[in-house]
Amino acid sequence: MQLNEWLPWLLLLPLAGSFFNGVLGARLPKGLVFFVACMPIIVGAGISATMAYTIFTAPEVDKAAIRIVYDFGTWISAGNLEVSGRIAVDQLSAIMICVITGIGSLIHLYSTEYMGDDPSVHRYFSYLNLFVFSMLLLVLGDNMVLMFVGWEGVGLCSYLLIGFWFSDDANASAGKKAFIVNRVGDFGVIIGTLTLFFALGTMDFATMPGKLQALGAAGGTVALIAALFLFLGATGKSAQIPLFIWLPDAMAGPTPVSALIHAATMVTAGIYMICRLSWLYTAAPAALAVVAIVGALTALFAATMGLMQTDIKKVLAYSTVSQLGFMFLGVGVGAFSAGFFHVFTHAFFKACLFLGSGAVIYALHHEQDIRKMGGLWKKLPITTWTFVVSTFAIMGFPGFSGFFSKDEIMWQAFQSGLDGGKLAAFPGLNYLLFALALAAATLTSFYMWRVTLLTFFSGKYRGDQHTFEHAKEMPLMSLALIVLGLGALLTGFLNVPHILGGHLMLAQLLSPVVGALPEAHGDHHALEIGLMAATLVCSLGSMVLAIRLFGIKQEPTQKQMTLLQTLPGRGFVKVLYNKWYVDEAYEKVIVKPIERTSYVFFYKLVDQFLIDKVMIGIFAVPAKYGGYLVRWIQNGSLQRYATVFAFGAAAIVVWVVLR
Amino acid sequence: MVPIGVPVEHVIALAVALFVIGVLGVLLRKSVIVMLMSVELMLNAANLLFVVFAERWGVARGQTISFFVMAVAAAEAAVGLAILIGVFRTHNTTDVDELRDLLEQS
Amino acid sequence: MDVFVFYAAAAITLLGASMVLVLANPLRAAMALILSLGALSVIYVLLHAQFVAVMQLLVYAGAIIVLFVFVIMLLNLEDPKTRRSWPWVAGVFTIIGGLSYGLARGLMVDDNQFITSGPPHVNALSKDYGTVEQVGREIMTTFVLPFEMLSVLLLVAVVGAVVISKKRL
Numbered sequence: 050m051q052l053n054e055w056l057p058w059l060l061l062l063p064l065a066g067s068f069f070n071g072v073l074g075a076r077l078p079k080g081l082v083f084f085v086a087c088m089p090i091i092v093g094a095g096i097s098a099t100m101a102y103t104i105f106t107a108p109e110v111d112k113a114a115i116r117i118v119y120d121f122g123t124w125i126s127a128g129n130l131e132v133s134g135r136i137a138v139d140q141l142s143a144i145m146i147c148v149i150t151g152i153g154s155l156i157h158l159y160s161t162e163y164m165g166d167d168p169s170v171h172r173y174f175s176y177l178n179l180f181v182f183s184m185l186l187l188v189l190g191d192n193m194v195l196m197f198v199g200w201e202g203v204g205l206c207s208y209l210l211i212g213f214w215f216s217d218d219a220n221a222s223a224g225k226k227a228f229i230v231n232r233v234g235d236f237g238v239i240i241g242t243l244t245l246f247f248a249l250g251t252m253d254f255a256t257m258p259g260k261l262q263a264l265g266a267a268g269g270t271v272a273l274i275a276a277l278f279l280f281l282g283a284t285g286k287s288a289q290i291p292l293f294i295w296l297p298d299a300m301a302g303p304t305p306v307s308a309l310i311h312a313a314t315m316v317t318a319g320i321y322m323i324c325r326l327s328w329l330y331t332a333a334p335a336a337l338a339v340v341a342i343v344g345a346l347t348a349l350f351a352a353t354m355g356l357m358q359t360d361i362k363k364v365l366a367y368s369t370v371s372q373l374g375f376m377f378l379g380v381g382v383g384a385f386s387a388g389f390f391h392v393f394t395h396a397f398f399k400a401c402l403f404l405g406s407g408a409v410i411y412a413l414h415h416e417q418d419i420r421k422m423g424g425l426w427k428k429l430p431i432t433t434w435t436f437v438v439s440t441f442a443i444m445g446f447p448g449f450s451g452f453f454s455k456d457e458i459m460w461q462a463f464q465s466g467l468d469g470g471k472l473a474a475f476p477g478l479n480y481l482l483f484a485l486a487l488a489a490a491t492l493t494s495f496y497m498w499r500v501t502l503l504t505f506f507s508g509k510y511r512g513d514q515h516t517f518e519h520a521k522e523m524p525l526m527s528l529a530l531i532v533l534g535l536g537a538l539l540t541g542f543l544n545v546p547h548i549l550g551g552h553l554m555l556a557q558l559l560s561p562v563v564g565a566l567p568e569a570h571g572d573h574h575a576l577e578i579g580l581m582a583a584t585l586v587c588s589l590g591s592m593v594l595a596i597r598l599f600g601i602k603q604e605p606t607q608k609q610m611t612l613l614q615t616l617p618g619r620g621f622v623k624v625l626y627n628k629w630y631v632d633e634a635y636e637k638v639i640v641k642p643i644e645r646t647s648y649v650f651f652y653k654l655v656d657q658f659l660i661d662k663v664m665i666g667i668f669a670v671p672a673k674y675g676g677y678l679v680r681w682i683q684n685g686s687l688q689r690y691a692t693v694f695a696f697g698a699a700a701i702v703v704w705v706v707l708r
Numbered sequence: 709m710v711p712i713g714v715p716v717e718h719v720i721a722l723a724v725a726l727f728v729i730g731v732l733g734v735l736l737r738k739s740v741i742v743m744l745m746s747v748e749l750m751l752n753a754a755n756l757l758f759v760v761f762a763e764r765w766g767v768a769r770g771q772t773i774s775f776f777v778m779a780v781a782a783a784e785a786a787v788g789l790a791i792l793i794g795v796f797r798t799h800n801t802t803d804v805d806e807l808r809d810l811l812e813q814s
Numbered sequence: 815m816d817v818f819v820f821y822a823a824a825a826i827t828l829l830g831a832s833m834v835l836v837l838a839n840p841l842r843a844a845m846a847l848i849l850s851l852g853a854l855s856v857i858y859v860l861l862h863a864q865f866v867a868v869m870q871l872l873v874y875a876g877a878i879i880v881l882f883v884f885v886i887m888l889l890n891l892e893d894p895k896t897r898r899s900w901p902w903v904a905g906v907f908t909i910i911g912g913l914s915y916g917l918a919r920g921l922m923v924d925d926n927q928f929i930t931s932g933p934p935h936v937n938a939l940s941k942d943y944g945t946v947e948q949v950g951r952e953i954m955t956t957f958v959l960p961f962e963m964l965s966v967l968l969l970v971a972v973v974g975a976v977v978i979s980k981k982r983l
């Protein structure tokens with residue numbers, strides 16, 4: 050069996066699992082439901098690993114061109130529109146499918162314990178398998194249309210899973226919010242895709258770059274328009290300014306879902322798309338600058354929001370938005386592989402953090418308020434240590450994965466403005482980007498240590514003692530945490546920079562797809578080391594500050610506790626606690642006017658006047674009186690109907706005979 | 709053998725008369741079982757036409773068709789009477805004027 | 815002779831049919847139906863359709879009417895309040911007569927497509943016309959597929975009748 054013949058199974062197994070559990074799951078024993086749900090993903094992880102191994106160990110001569118392709122045949126053929134059903138694995142998607150199926154199978158295993166008691170667990174696993182299918186389709190699709198199908202599919206699954214406990218109104222409306230906000234972004238994706246199609250006449254990833262080059266000077270404009278619209282889609286899916294508001298609300302879903310969809314995979318689809326279309330963004334430097342600025346602003350803005358949250362998952366949600374901002378900053382300065390590397394490491398440590406928070410929530414019977422936690426390290430040792438490892442990773446402690454990926458992004462952001470960099474056309478921008486990223490990194494370290502300390506340390510448990518006594522860890526959940534914690538610890542070594550004696554292995558592996566890393570002219574080793582040191586000092590500083598404030602063994606002082614308990618406080622703290630009033634602003638500026646317009650125009654004018662008065666007067670009233678005339682037929686008597694029928698038949702006979 | 713010396717118009721008239729009696733039975737009688745009998749009369753009128761035209765044209769095909777019509781009539785009578793029994797069980801009547809479930813506010 | 819018998823049988827057929835229409839008691843109506851259909855089988859014989867005539871007796875008198883009678887007796891049916899008056903009956907039969915005569919005349923107009931399209935009328939019939947052999951051969955060759963489908967139909971009817979008339983659906 051050729052390797053590419055395994056490719057359709059990678060897609061179809063989760064789809065079959067989803068169908069099976071969705072249709073039959075309610076009547077089957079839970080063990081079988083779990084088996085059917087987990088097997089496709091675990092088998093898929095095996096297939097993905099084999100494919101990645103084949104691609105990355107290909108002989109040097111084939112390395113640039115190697116792709117594993119499977120063709121389902123032509124999907125749409127209309128006029129000059131030709132959409133193939135081709136799926137392909139190249140270097141970029143090989144890493145993505147490994148992340149999706151690898152972390153996906155861990156989270157499936159974790160979910161069997163976390164969701165095991167839920168009465169509609171089959172529905173949960175059906176959605177989750179459908180999500181894996183859609184995400185794989187997004188990544189494997191070899192043209193814009195297939196990618197868009199996956200893009201919409203993950204959006205659907207996200208909606209379904211956020212609103213999984215839909216009997217609670219807040220959860221259902223959180224799902225709706227995610228869906229509607231994403232519609233805005235998806236609209237951008239459609240416009241961008243159509244722009245590309247009209248300008249280039251094709252939607253295949255393989256042929257589009259050549260067509261764009263053939264356009265010459267006009268290609269720059271096309272690229273700018275398409276890139277900006279597609280980026281609008283990316284801001285929706287990947288929760289960037291201005292469309293990030295759905296992600297914190299998405300925490301209403303089950304915690305493993307937050308880990309898989311809203312941290313590790315789906316929200317990185319925007320970065321994946323930009324990496325996939327790196328040739329397009331490279332052709333439009335202005336669009337790249339927009340991406341970088343939006344990314345850096347989001348990184349800082351979301352980090353400030355995370356500072357004062359008291360819900361453990363909300364902190365992690367804002368942290369995800371902030372880290373996604375870092376990734377966009379990376380791809381925005383043209384360092385696609387650096388941004389993607391952060392996708393990779395982030396998938397591990399953020400999934401680990403979310404699953405850790407899930408383990409805490411599970412152990413404490415759905416307690417999510419960090420003000421009521423503390424001292425949990427005694428009861429949940431594995432959760433504690435994996436959480437701490439991931440916190441080290443996300444703050445960028447040397448040797449942990451986040452250190453390598455974040456510093457690569459920050460260095461690339463800085464050097465993009467140097468002589469020969471991607472953003473050299475925008476003087477001074479690189480300083481701004483670096484400053485924003487540095488501030489964001491400093492805040493990241495603070496709020497992550499704040500949540501870690503308040504949850505697991507800072508003296509004794511502050512909640513109900515009975516709950517604390519019964520808190521315990523579950524075996525499969527701990528297994529997933531350990532594997533992900535190891536990933537958070539080790540994955541950084543895949544891409545060690547030259548300056549630390551590495552070879553940027555991942556960047557080299559990805560270079561056939563996204564191009565090589567940009568290199569500024571001249572020797573900047575000292576500068577790079579200096580910036581790295583500065584970042585490290587800032588993060589460590591805020592870590593020490595957090596430890597001083599919240600303590601490890603000793604409890605927070607009375608004053609600190611008062612501060613915690615009385616949130617929302619006053620002044621700036623209150624603004625931060627209320628997340629800069631962004632939701633309220635959207636409510637006032639967008640939602641209310643729409644409601645008002647709908648009420649006045651559509652309800653009062655169209656519905657009540659035009660339809661209820663005018664249309665009924667013209668059409669419905671005559672129909673009503675006409676109805677009285679023919680009503681005698683419909684008196685319910687069989688023989689009345691038969692008589693009418695017989696007279697009709699007789700009339701036809703008479704007409705035929707006498708014609 | 710020669711065809712019978714009756715004008716074909718007369719046979720047709722007989723068939724039409726049978727058919728009309730059947731129709732009137734369905735339309736006027738209130739008992740469902742007599743309505744079903746009237747349906748049998750209508751089927752026989754059609755059969756008669758098949759047979760007479762087969763004879764006039766000297767081919768047996770019309771007789772074959774009438775055989776099929778009889779089989780279908782048997783099936784129809786069996787199912788119709790079964791329905792009648794079912795209806796009688798639930799409504800305790802076979803008067804069509806009382807079987808008005810089709811009317812909205814029955 | 816044949817002609818006389820034909821008109822006699824036709825009269826009995828119409829008489830029986832009319833009794834089905836006007837008799838109040840369903841059991842009597844069923845007996846009238848036997849009369850009508852039996853006379854009709856005589857007409858079939860006269861029209862050289864011996865096989866059809868036999869089947870008519872077997873299927874109708876032997877099976878269908880018996881079924882009707884069984885159901886009538888099972889349900890103990892009385893005819894519910896048939897509205898019947900002699901002017902009404904007279905009016906009905908006037909309509910029947912007028913319609914039959916008019917339609918028959920209308921159908922026989924020379925240039926009418928109902929009659930003129932088709933093989934010409936023959937003056938002599940083949941020797942085996944209307945025998946079981948001839949009809950049977952036709953059924954087993956040309957009409958073999960409809961014949962088999964008929965068996966399926968009957969099976970479905972049997973199963974359906976049993977299911978529908980079961981006490982609890």
